Amino acid sequence: xxxxxxxxxxxxxxxxxxxxxxxxxxxxxxxxxxxxxxxxxxxxxxxxxxxxxxxxxxxxxxxxxxxxxxxxxxxxxxxxxxxxxxxxxxxxxxxxxxxxxxxxxxxxxxxxxxxxxxxxxxxxxxxxxxxxxxxxxxxxxxxxxxxxxxxxxxxxxxxxxxxxxxxxxxxxxxxxxxxxxxxxxxxxxxxxxxxxxxxxxxxxxxxxxxxxxxxxxxxxxxxxxxxxxxxxxxxxxxxxxxxxxxxxxxxxxxxxxxxxxxxxxxxxxxxxxxxxxxxxxxxxxxxxxxxxxxxxxxxxxxxxxxxxxxxxxxxxxxxxxxxxxxxxxxxxxxxxxxxxxxxxxxxxxxxxxxxxxxxxxxxxxxxxxxxxxxxxxxxxxxxxxxxxxxxxxxxxxxxxxxxxxxxxxxxxxxxxxxxxxxxxxxxxxxxxxxxxxxxxxxxxxxxxxxxxxxxxxxxxxxxxxxxxxxxxxxxxxxxxxxxxxxx
Amino acid sequence: xxxxxxxxxxxxxxxxxxxxxxxxxxxxxxxxxxxxxxxxxxxxxxxxxxxxxxxxxxxxxxxxxxxxxxxxxxxxxxxxxxxxxxxxxxxxxxxxxxxxxxxxxxxxxxxxxxxxxxxxxxxxxxxxxxxxxxxxxxxxxxxxxxxxxxxxxxxxxxxxxxxxxxxxxxxxxxxxxxxxxxxxxxxxxxxxxxxxxxxxxxxxxxxxxxxxxxxxxxxxxxxxxxxxxxxxxxxxxxxxxxxxxxxxxxxxxxxxxxxxxxxxxxxxxxxxxxxxxxxxxxxxxxxxxxxxxxxxxxxxxxxxxxxxxxxxxxxxxxxxxxxxxxxxxxxxxxxxxxxxxxxxxxxxxxxxxxxxxxxxxxxxxxxxxxxxxxxxxxxxxxxxxxxxxxxxxxxxxxxxxxxxxxxxxxxxxxxxxxxxxxxxxxxxxxxxxxxxxxxxxxxxxxxxxxxxxxxxxxxxxxxxxxxxxxxxxxxxxxxxxxxxxxx
Numbered sequence: 001x002x003x004x005x006x007x008x009x010x011x012x013x014x015x016x017x018x019x020x021x022x023x024x025x026x027x028x029x030x031x032x033x034x035x036x037x038x039x040x041x042x043x044x045x046x047x048x049x050x051x052x053x054x055x056x057x058x059x060x061x062x063x064x065x066x067x068x069x070x071x072x073x074x075x076x077x078x079x080x081x082x083x084x085x086x087x088x089x090x091x092x093x094x095x096x097x098x099x100x101x102x103x104x105x106x107x108x109x110x111x112x113x114x115x116x117x118x119x120x121x122x123x124x125x126x127x128x129x130x131x132x133x134x135x136x137x138x139x140x141x142x143x144x145x146x147x148x149x150x151x152x153x154x155x156x157x158x159x160x161x162x163x164x165x166x167x168x169x170x171x172x173x174x175x176x177x178x179x180x181x182x183x184x185x186x187x188x189x190x191x192x193x194x195x196x197x198x199x200x201x202x203x204x205x206x207x208x209x210x211x212x213x214x215x216x217x218x219x220x221x222x223x224x225x226x227x228x229x230x231x232x233x234x235x236x237x238x239x240x241x242x243x244x245x246x247x248x249x250x251x252x253x254x255x256x257x258x259x260x261x262x263x264x265x266x267x268x269x270x271x272x273x274x275x276x277x278x279x280x281x282x283x284x285x286x287x288x289x290x291x292x293x294x295x296x297x298x299x300x301x302x303x304x305x306x307x308x309x310x311x312x313x314x315x316x317x318x319x320x321x322x323x324x325x326x327x328x329x330x331x332x333x334x335x336x337x338x339x340x341x342x343x344x345x346x347x348x349x350x351x352x353x354x355x356x357x358x359x360x361x362x363x364x365x366x367x368x369x370x371x372x373x374x375x376x377x378x379x380x381x382x383x384x385x386x387x388x389x390x391x392x393x394x395x396x397x398x399x400x401x402x403x404x405x406x407x408x409x410x411x412x413x414x415x416x417x418x419x420x421x422x423x424x425x426x427x428x429x430x431x432x433x434x435x436x437x438x439x440x441x442x443x444x445x446x447x448x449x450x451x452x453x454x455x456x457x458x459x460x461x462x463x464x465x466x467x468x469x470x471x472x473x474x475x476x477x478x479x480x481x482x483x484x485x486x487x
Numbered sequence: 488x489x490x491x492x493x494x495x496x497x498x499x500x501x502x503x504x505x506x507x508x509x510x511x512x513x514x515x516x517x518x519x520x521x522x523x524x525x526x527x528x529x530x531x532x533x534x535x536x537x538x539x540x541x542x543x544x545x546x547x548x549x550x551x552x553x554x555x556x557x558x559x560x561x562x563x564x565x566x567x568x569x570x571x572x573x574x575x576x577x578x579x580x581x582x583x584x585x586x587x588x589x590x591x592x593x594x595x596x597x598x599x600x601x602x603x604x605x606x607x608x609x610x611x612x613x614x615x616x617x618x619x620x621x622x623x624x625x626x627x628x629x630x631x632x633x634x635x636x637x638x639x640x641x642x643x644x645x646x647x648x649x650x651x652x653x654x655x656x657x658x659x660x661x662x663x664x665x666x667x668x669x670x671x672x673x674x675x676x677x678x679x680x681x682x683x684x685x686x687x688x689x690x691x692x693x694x695x696x697x698x699x700x701x702x703x704x705x706x707x708x709x710x711x712x713x714x715x716x717x718x719x720x721x722x723x724x725x726x727x728x729x730x731x732x733x734x735x736x737x738x739x740x741x742x743x744x745x746x747x748x749x750x751x752x753x754x755x756x757x758x759x760x761x762x763x764x765x766x767x768x769x770x771x772x773x774x775x776x777x778x779x780x781x782x783x784x785x786x787x788x789x790x791x792x793x794x795x796x797x798x799x800x801x802x803x804x805x806x807x808x809x810x811x812x813x814x815x816x817x818x819x820x821x822x823x824x825x826x827x828x829x830x831x832x833x834x835x836x837x838x839x840x841x842x843x844x845x846x847x848x849x850x851x852x853x854x855x856x857x858x859x860x861x862x863x864x865x866x867x868x869x870x871x872x873x874x875x876x877x878x879x880x881x882x883x884x885x886x887x888x889x890x891x892x893x894x895x896x897x898x899x900x901x902x903x904x905x906x907x908x909x910x911x912x913x914x915x916x917x918x919x920x921x922x923x924x925x926x927x928x929x930x931x932x933x934x935x936x937x938x939x940x941x942x943x944x945x946x947x948x949x950x951x952x953x954x955x956x957x958x959x960x961x962x963x964x965x966x967x968x969x970x971x972x973x974x
Contacts, residue, residue: 045555
């Protein structure tokens, strides 16, 4: 693409300045904006339409497996946060603290929730009596608050959005099964709806959630080679149960602490969609999540505007009846070329151009976001063919991202090769001894951290033995670990 | 109902202690619970299922008329709130204030949004250039925060939930049309889905929203005769536009301030559902909003449990296929009688009992929440008849509530009659002079305030002239005003 062409889309080339490309795509595609509140964003209608779809899909999926939604207070008493030792250490520096109500100064301040394990644990302790009450399969859709030093829209904002799942079980086995079930949901949804190839795996000890016994994640590779942790699922053991006295009378008539889990994907995943699929022209949205799947641009002159709008509306209604999300661009005072570029920047999968001569010839011109080729399609066929076209685009986005992930993940056995590959923006598969001190040194020297230890049935998850690429000690995981720089 | 029977349902009689009846119904029907955060509640799964349905319905209805969702920060800079003079006066005593992030003390504190006109105005000023950009038709679904002295679940909680609509228009006419369009949506939704008869009307000057030029409301009557303001729609004129410099270049090439509106219904409306439809047995949920429309209770013995569960599941699947929300109660260790009472307390519209002899005879026993009569229905017919049954129940709930509203609203022409009627728990229709000082005195003497001035085409909205029931001055509204005590 020439510089002139890039300028036409109004964003820097992705290959030349990935960071600035991202910032400008988010703003210019109207996904989000900066706000006057430190670290916080405004999610604009186009971005909200994506998030709301993800949110509804998630709520529906949770309910389909017996989970129930609740709303806990946004505020949490400060002394709750300090009850679980690792938890307070992890979150204390990031807390927004409410010290006043009206003119009254509070003796005991509240914090805006950074996550809700503590207050949910407190309520569970009141609701739980017998093993018959279990499991508790709960989730809460809403906002959380964690101060961030450097804002990056969707990726690092002080307020972000998620559905946090929290479950309590009679025993460890059930709780661990829940953790993996939810991880698998996130994996399938990322793959099948968001067209994101992600690696399921277990986090190493140093990368666990504050308060967890074990953390699993899905990790995606962005177009700059950096990793984005795109969802997590935690087995919390009895840590929070003991901190909040969440006990029940078991089948053996004795008192037991519950085993708990928590899991979430957040609005960060919109960043993953942008950075996995985007190109020099801007966004590319997978059809299954795109708020607009097909945009119709009527080509009008002053004397035929009404007729062309009517024809476009008719086609839009037919496509909508077939279950597609369609927009007709009737903006005035801007050129067709501007409209084309604008919808390409916004990543709409399919554009239909409808001109007066097309109308006479009973054809339309169809162009995929992914191709420069325009195709003339019979007006009578366009609705019938759209489903297959959208599915092809969905699959192509996934395939391209998977190819990229595989091409940019290298297997290394020496620390020199490790450093060179990381420096070149790759993910690395290497053996590691599991020593947190070694992970820390590697991070200091290369800025790369462990992503996860892929599951056995996952890409890169093959069992294999070897010696640590950093310390030469035996591998701790029976397979290679993935390292990479991260968002 | 005897005392013994009342005790069976576990709640006080509605007629004897309405206040305590309400509190216990909310808790025992598992709608919500008290939380460890001052003034805040926990919305439990059954309550969340009601609210989430209302929320989705509202979002879908807003979108159908061209509105778009956004997410603005929960926090608002304190100095934003002070920019609109009436607004700060209205909200200052209720504000939750964030003064610290981590260990850093903030120079400029933030408040948790009591409503979002201010921060939305600030963003609009940045987004708006020309009249071509208008109207802005925005809404935000989420939580708001207003300190409350006395907590009452759903009705008065420091954190509550709503979808706040905010729109900006080129001129007053469009803005006022928007205000009425949204009021009508709330009116129709209350009537047709929630079975709540509500009176649409304009608030008097003293009862306007802080910062509004004109406020409209829908007002419902609870079973104790008190009013609940169940939704509001405000014409804000150019007040917020001027405070936040929301200007555009008009068709005349000159700069103009926008005219703005805001409107909302909130989770308070769940309180209205409970207090409008509930009876001595507990909740009664209108079928269109009930999370469970039909509960099936299989009557089991130890030797037939599996067969009865299978038969119940089969019936449930058929009802679900027909679009109904069904639950099979398979709880063990509790009696059938307990289950019946529990689902009546929870207000499920229809119960089906399925016993082994019914199964053999190919019948089921159907009982409406509203009637003591049990009806034996052919198994083959039950699915086909359910839709009509649910619609009949929906309509009956509305009719009963409308009768109650009409019976308990009295027309008075003297202040003595006014006071007597209010004391007897009625709404009063009376002429009023419009003087805020007189309204204030009436409120002090009778605890009754103006509800609204009903629209011309609304129940009680007939144009009529007369003199003020309190001051003897001419009526200000060309019709009678509604007064009542309120939540």
